[in-house]
Amino acid sequence: xxxxxxSTAASKAAAALADVEPRPGVPKPDPILIADGxxxxxxxxxxxxVDHLEVQRGVITALIGxxxxxKTTFFNLLTGFDKPNEGTWSFxxxxxxxxxxxxxxRKGMVRTFQLTKALSKLSVMDNMRLGATGQKGExxxxxxxxxxxxxxxxxxxERALDLLGRFKLDAKKDDFAGSLSGGQxxxxxxxxxxxxxxTMVMLDEPMAGVNPxxxxxxxxxxxxxxxQGMTVLFVExxxxxxxxxxxxxxxxxxxxxxxxxPPDSVMADQAVIDAYLGAHHDAPxxxxxxxxxxxxxxxxxxxxxxxxxx
Amino acid sequence: MDFGVIFDNTLNSLFNxxxxxxxxxxxxxxxxxxxxxxxxxxxxxxxxxxxxxxGVGVTYLGLPFFASIxxxxxxxxxxxLLLGIPTLRLRADYLAIVTIASSEVIRLVARxxxxxxxxxxxxxxxxxxxxxxxxxxxxDGTYGFGPWIYNENRFWxxxxxxxxxxxxxxxxxxxxxxxxxxxxxxxREDEDAVRSLGKNVVGYKMQSLVLGGLFGALAGFVFAIANxxxxxxxxxxxxxxxxxxxxxxxxTARVLGPVAGSIIFIGLFVFLENTLVQAINADIIPESxxxxxxxxxxxxxxxxxxLMLLMIFRPQGIFGDKKxxxxxxx
Ligand SMILES: Nc1ncnc2c1ncn2[C@@H]1O[C@H](COP(=O)(O)OP(=O)(O)OP(=O)(O)O)[C@@H](O)[C@H]1O
Ligand SMILES: [Mg+2]
Numbered sequence: 053x054x055x056x057x058x059s060t061a062a063s064k065a066a067a068a069l070a071d072v073e074p075r076p077g078v079p080k081p082d083p084i085l086i087a088d089g090x091x092x093x094x095x096x097x098x099x100x101x102v103d104h105l106e107v108q109r110g111v112i113t114a115l116i117g118x119x120x121x122x123k124t125t126f127f128n129l130l131t132g133f134d135k136p137n138e139g140t141w142s143f144x145x146x147x148x149x150x151x152x153x154x155x156x157x158r159k160g161m162v163r164t165f166q167l168t169k170a171l172s173k174l175s176v177m178d179n180m181r182l183g184a185t186g187q188k189g190e191x192x193x194x195x196x197x198x199x200x201x202x203x204x205x206x207x208x209x210e211r212a213l214d215l216l217g218r219f220k221l222d223a224k225k226d227d228f229a230g231s232l233s234g235g236q237x238x239x240x241x242x243x244x245x246x247x248x249x250x251t252m253v254m255l256d257e258p259m260a261g262v263n264p265x266x267x268x269x270x271x272x273x274x275x276x277x278x279x280q281g282m283t284v285l286f287v288e289x290x291x292x293x294x295x296x297x298x299x300x301x302x303x304x305x306x307x308x309x310x311x312x313x314p315p316d317s318v319m320a321d322q323a324v325i326d327a328y329l330g331a332h333h334d335a336p337x338x339x340x341x342x343x344x345x346x347x348x349x350x351x352x353x354x355x356x357x358x359x360x361x362x
Numbered sequence: 363m364d365f366g367v368i369f370d371n372t373l374n375s376l377f378n379x380x381x382x383x384x385x386x387x388x389x390x391x392x393x394x395x396x397x398x399x400x401x402x403x404x405x406x407x408x409x410x411x412x413x414x415x416x417g418v419g420v421t422y423l424g425l426p427f428f429a430s431i432x433x434x435x436x437x438x439x440x441x442x443l444l445l446g447i448p449t450l451r452l453r454a455d456y457l458a459i460v461t462i463a464s465s466e467v468i469r470l471v472a473r474x475x476x477x478x479x480x481x482x483x484x485x486x487x488x489x490x491x492x493x494x495x496x497x498x499x500x501x502d503g504t505y506g507f508g509p510w511i512y513n514e515n516r517f518w519x520x521x522x523x524x525x526x527x528x529x530x531x532x533x534x535x536x537x538x539x540x541x542x543x544x545x546x547x548x549x550r551e552d553e554d555a556v557r558s559l560g561k562n563v564v565g566y567k568m569q570s571l572v573l574g575g576l577f578g579a580l581a582g583f584v585f586a587i588a589n590x591x592x593x594x595x596x597x598x599x600x601x602x603x604x605x606x607x608x609x610x611x612x613x614t615a616r617v618l619g620p621v622a623g624s625i626i627f628i629g630l631f632v633f634l635e636n637t638l639v640q641a642i643n644a645d646i647i648p649e650s651x652x653x654x655x656x657x658x659x660x661x662x663x664x665x666x667x668x669l670m671l672l673m674i675f676r677p678q679g680i681f682g683d684k685k686x687x688x689x690x691x692x
Contacts, residue, residue, distance in 0.1 A: 133554065157560035169555035171548045172689045173615075182548050183559050187541045190561070192569055195542035196533065205541070230689030241555075248559055 061279045065111035065299040072300075074313025077104035084109040084252055084283050085130070085161075090139030091307075092125055099125040100136070101307040107252075112274065112284040114294045114315070117304035118327065123287045124166050126304070127256055131163045132156040143252070158185065160251035164258060166287070170237040172230025176221060179229050179240055180212035181205070183247025208247075215243045218273060220266070235262040239270070246277075253277060255286040259293055271297050291319065303327065363644045368636040373509035375632040379516070379588035381625050382523040383409070383581040387605040388612075388620030389530055390577030395606070396614035397538060398570040399550030401454050404445075404461030405605050408578025410468045410597035411437045413586040414481055415579075420490035422480050427493025431583065438579035441468075442572040450567045462599060473594035481594070488591040494519070516588075523584045527621055530577060535617045546570055547615070607669060613679030622680060630668065634661045 068081055083106035092100040100122040107113050115123050128134035130141060132153035140149050143161050151159075171179050187208070188194050189201030216222040219239045224232060229240060242258055258274070259267050267290075274297055277284055288294050294301060294315060301318040303311040305327035311318055318324055375381060387405055394400040412434035419430025445464060449457040472481040481487065498518040505517040512520065537543045545566050548556045553563045586592045604627070605620075612623025638657045641647045652660055672679075678687045 131558070133557070152562075153554075153557040154560050154562050157558055162560070163558055165554070165558070169552045169558075171551035171555060173551055173686055174544070174547055178544055178548075181541070182544055182556070182561075185560050189541035190545060192537075192542055192573075195540035196536055198536070198540070201541060228686070228689055244559065 061110065061281075062275070062299070065108070065278065069108060069111065069300055069314065072108075074311075074317055076309040076312050078106070078312055080106040080108040082109045083107060085141070085143050085285070087130065087141040088139060090126070090129055090136050090141055092122075092129055092134065092136045098307050100129060102126065102139070102304075102309055105302065105309055107283065107285055108300060109283050110278065110281060111299040112278050112286070112297055113300045113302060114298035115285060115287045115302050115304060116289070116291075116294060117310075121304040122307040123304055124256055125307075127163055127254055127287065130156075131161060131254060133163075157248060157250075160249075161254065162245045162248045162250035162252070163254035164238075164241045164245050164256055166256040166260070168234070168237040168241050170229040170232060170240055172228060174229055175226055176216070176229050176232070176240060177209070177212060177225045179244050180216060180225075180247055181208055183244040184208040184211070185248055212247060215246055219243045220269075235266065238262055239266070242270075242273075250282065252283040252285065255284065257287050257289065259288060259290055267293065295319065363640045363646065368633065368640060370509045371636045372629055372633040374511075376625050376629050377510060377520060377524065378512075378628075379519060379523070379584060381628040382520060382527070383584040383588070384605060384608055384628060385527055385621045385624035386523070386530070386577050386581035386584060387601070388608045388624050389527065389534070390574035390581070391605050391609050392614060392616075392620045393534065393546075393570055393574035393577065396609065396616070396619070397543065397550060398546045398567060399454065400567060400570060400574075401458035402461045402571070402574065403458045403599075403602055404463070404465030405574075405578050406597050406599065406601040407461065407465030407468045408438050408441060408575040409582030409585060409601065410465065410472065410594075411441050412579030412582035413592050413597070414468075414472055414487070416583055416586060417482075417487035417490045417592045418480055420493060421487055427496075430490070430493075434583060435576060435579050438575045438582075439572055442575040443568070446568045446571045450564050450571070462602075465597070465599065465602065469594050469597045472597075482592075484594060486591055486593040490592075491587045491590045494587050519584065519588055526580055530580075531617050531621060538617070542566075550615075610679055611669070611672060613682035616679070616681040619679060619681045626680070627665075630665060631661065634664050 072078055072080060085107040087102050087105045089104070090100060090102045091098065115126070117123055125134065129136045130148070132148065132151055132155070135150075140147065142148055143156070143159060146159065148156060148159075171182070174182070187201065188204055194200045213222060213225070216225055219242070221236065221239055221243065224236065229237065232240060238258060238261060242255065245253055255274075259270060262270060271293060274284055274286070298315050301313060301315045302309060303318060303321075303324050310327055311321050311324050313321070387409060390408065391402060391405050394402040394405075415434030415437040416430045419425040419433040420427065423430075423433075425433065441464070445457065445460055449460050471477060473484045475483055477483060495515050495518065498514060500514040500518055502514055504511050504513055506512055538547070545556060545561055549563055549566060557563050585596070589596075605624075608623035608627040609620045610623070611627055612619035612621065635657055638647070638652075638660060639654060642652065642654050642657070676682075678684050
C-alpha cells in the first residue's frame with residue numbers, strides 16, 4: 053500500500069521545510085530546481101513573471117492559482133516546451149536555458165500535460181514502452197536486428213505491467229490508447245511519465261476528470277513517488293487534494309508568485325484567498341460537503357461583519 | 363469490342379514499370395505520411411533529383427553506372443536534409459509548402475535553357491540506361507507467362523524493381539515493429555508527448571524523411587531506366603498525388619498498403635482507358651458524347667469518382683483498420 057502521511061519521507065520533508073520562512077521566493081535548504089527572473093510575454097500580456105522560485109528536493113510542492121495565472125506556461129518554460137523572453141533556471145545545478153524539451157526529460161525532469169496527450173493509435177502497452185529510456189532498438193540500424201533489443205523489451209514490459217497494475221490499467225494493456233476514457237488517459241499519461249524513471253515529475257492537473265475513488269489511490273501513488281525519493285511539482289485546482297498531499301504550496305496569480313508556504317498557512321493567507329479562493333472554488337463533491345462549505349462561508353461572513361462592527 | 367485485349371492490357375499493367383515506380387514512390391510516402399505523419403507533397407522531387415543524378419552522372423560526368431546510382435541516392439539524401447533542417451522544427455504545414463515548391467523548382471531548373479548542357483533542358487536526357495541493361499544476365503527473348511510476357515530488358519528491370527519492393531517492405535515491417543518504428547508512429551500521434559518522454563523528435567523526423575526519400579529515389583531510377591530517358595515534364599506534381607492516391611487506396615501505415623494500392627490504381631487506369639477506347643472504336647459510345655481524344659480526361663473523371671466512392675464507403679483503404687480510423691473521431 054502507498055505510504056501514509058506519517059511516513060519517513062513525509063516527516064523528513066516536513067522537517068526540511070519547517071524552518072523555511074513562508075514568503076514568495078524564499079530560499080530552500082536543498083533546492084532541485086531554481087528559477088530566476090523568468091518572464092514570458094504574449095504580445096502585451098505578461099503570462100509569467102517569476103522573480104525567484106526554489107523547489108525543495110524530495111518533497112511534494114503544489115502550484116496553485118486561478119485560471120490564466122500562468123501555471124501551464126511556467127511549466128512549459130521550465131521543461132523546454134516554450135522559451136521565455138528573459139530569465140534563467142537550473143535543474144540539479146545545471147543551467148537549462150535553451151535546452152530542448154527532450155534533453156530536459158533526459159536529465160530527469162519529466163512533465164505531463166493539462167490537455168492529455170495519449171497516443172491514440174498506439175496500444176496502451178506501446179504508450180508505456182515509449183517512456184523507457186536508453187532503448188537499444190531506438191537506433192535505426194539496431195532496430196533491424198530484433199535479437200539486439202527483444203531482451204531489453206521484455207524487461208521494459210515487466211516494468212510497464214507493474215505500473216499499469218498500480219494505475220488499474222492492466223486490463224486495458226492491448227487496447228488502443230484512443231479508446232480509453234478521459235480519466236484513464238490521465239492515468240496512462242502519468243504512468244507513462246514514470247516509465248522515464250524521472251528524478252522530478254511535473255504534473256499539470258493530474259486529477260482533473262479522475263473519479264473520487266481513484267483520486268484517493270492516485271494520491272497514494274503521488275505520495276509513493278516522494279517515498280521513492282522523487283520530487284513532485286504539481287498544478288491542481290482541488291484544494292482538498294492540495295491540502296492532503298503537498299508539503300509546500302506555491303501560489304501564482306497573474307504570472308507572479310504571490311505566496312508560498314506550508315498548505316495550511318498558505319490557504320489561510322488573505323492574499324491567496326483574494327487571488328484564488330475568492331475568485332474560484334471547485335465544485336463540492338457531495339451535498340453534505342456543500343452544506344458544510346455553506347455553513348463555513350456563512351460563519352466567515354459573520355466573523356467579518358463582527359469585525360467591522362467593532 | 364475486344365474484351366480479350368482489355369483484360370490482357372489491364373493484367374499486363376499490374377506488374378509493369380508504371381505500377382512498379384508508383385509503388386516505390388508510395389512506399390516512401392507511407393514512411394513519411396503513413397507512419398510519421400509528415401506531409402510531404404513533393405515526393406516527385408526525390409524521383410526527379412535521383413533520376414537526374416543517374417542521368418547526369420553517366421552522360422555529363424562520365425561516371426560508371428553504380429557511381430551514378432550512388433550520386434542519385436546521395437542527392438536524394440541531401441534534398442531530404444535541405445528540406446528537413448528548416449522545416450521539421452515547425453508545424454507540419456511548413457514541410458508541405460516547402461516540399462511541393464521544391465519539387466517544382468527541381469523540375470523547372472532541370473528543364474531551363476541555362477542547364478541544357480548538363481540536364482538536356484526541356485528535351486531531357488537519354489543514353490544512361492545502358493549500364494543497367496549490360497548487367498542483364500538474361501539472353502534475348504521473351505519471358506513470363508499468360509498476360510505477363512515481357513522482353514528480356516523489361517523483365518530484368520521488373521525483376522530487380524519488384525525485388526526492391528519486396529526487400530523494402532520486409533525492412534519496413536521489421537522497422538515498424540521495433541522501438542524505432544514505435545517512435546515514428548508516436549510522433550504522428552503527438553510529437554510533444556514524444557518530446558516529453560526524452561526522444562529527439564526532430565532527429566527521428568529527419569531519419570523518416572531521408573528513408574522515405576530514398577524509396578522515392580529508387581522510384582526515380584526505375585522510372586528513368588524503364589523509359590530509357592528523363593523527361594522533365596514527367597516529374598510534375600501530379601505524380602506525387604498519384605502516389606498519395608495509391609497509398610490511401612491501399613491503406614496508410616500498412617506495410618503492403620502502398621504496394622497493393624499502386625497495382626490497383628494503375629490497373630484501374632489502364633482498364634478504363636482500354637475500355638473507353640474499345641467502346642468508341644466499336645461505336646458503342648457515339649462520337650456526339652465523346653471521341654478518342656477525350657479518353658484521358660474521362661478516365662481521370664471516372665477514377666476521381668471511384669476514389670470519392672472509396673472514401674465514402676471504405677475510408678480506411680483496402681488494408682486499413684476501420685477501428686483505428688474511428689479513434690480520430692473521438
Ligand atoms: N500561446 C499563447 N498565446 C497567447 N497567450 C497565451 C498563450 N498561452 C497562454 N497564454 C495566456 O497566458 C496566460 C496564462 O495561461 P496558462 O495556460 O499558463 O494559465 P494556467 O495558470 O495554466 O490556467 P488554468 O488553470 O486555466 O490551466 C493566459 O492569460 C493565457 O491566455
Ligand atoms: Mg493550465
